[in-house]
Amino acid sequence: MEKIYSRTKGLQAPFTGGFCPGCFHGVISKSVAEVLEEMDLLDRAVCVIGVGCCCICSRYFDFDKMNAPHGRAPAVATGLKHGAPKDTVVFTYQGDGDLASIGIAEIMYAANRGENITIVFVNNSTYGMTGGQMAPTTLIGQKATTSPYGRNVAEHGYPMHMCEVLNQLGAPVFIERVSCDSPAGVLKAKKALQKGFQNQLDGKGFSFIELMSSCPTNWGMTPLESVAFMREHTLKEFEVKNFRDR
């Protein structure tokens, strides 16, 4: 009998704990590790991990990684990319609070400089780790601990679409939004991640992959309810599509 699917070498041995049940951070981090293994990059990749539930990735990933101060991962990745041996693949793994709120300056300028790095952006429309506060990406009407009546445009403005924002800049070479809510979506997401890493190997420049995710714990839902919510609401606000591929 042949093993046709095994736990990737890019993840540490199975353990208890880690992400909450059914959190798509689990699917996304596993997919990142699988793509690195498939591309034979595990021994020359470095992940710069943001602050938030993405930090829990350090317990999962079995390749080089470091933590950046909140929001600063693109700046840390820039320094690392310029200082590290040429064949090092540098990418960030950041949440939406990290990347689109406190880290908005760092992501904009790394993108505008066209740094030869890859950004893995996990958008679950909330601040997961700190207990479900409103994020820049929270949907209109979506409740959060800091917006108990739901996001209200007059007071809080509209959700921020980071792919669309970055798509206004000249330098990025690849911008795509994917969703991991189904196995087919995960396979598409892996293709986008692969493209993002390949662009870096080819010296092309800045690649940005936004992966739509969930936070069952702070959305107050079971994992299956959170998938239904994503399909009914999140993916209508955040359209899954390729914005740029040069």
Add this chain to the structure above:
Amino acid sequence: MPKVEINSVTCKACELCVSNCPKDVLALGSTSNPSGYHFAVVVNQDACIACKMCAVICPDGAIEIYK
């Protein structure tokens, strides 16, 4: 015939594998693991077509498949 193996200790009973299996091979079981989760179990191995969908979606990398 394909064989699906679920790590009963690290499974968190999220049900994503159950809901994404096109052949209803999987279900949540009735016993809990040391972390308190009613881990997923194989209930209809004969129907499995080795499509790997369950393993692809498992957030905990708890599923391995043989063919």
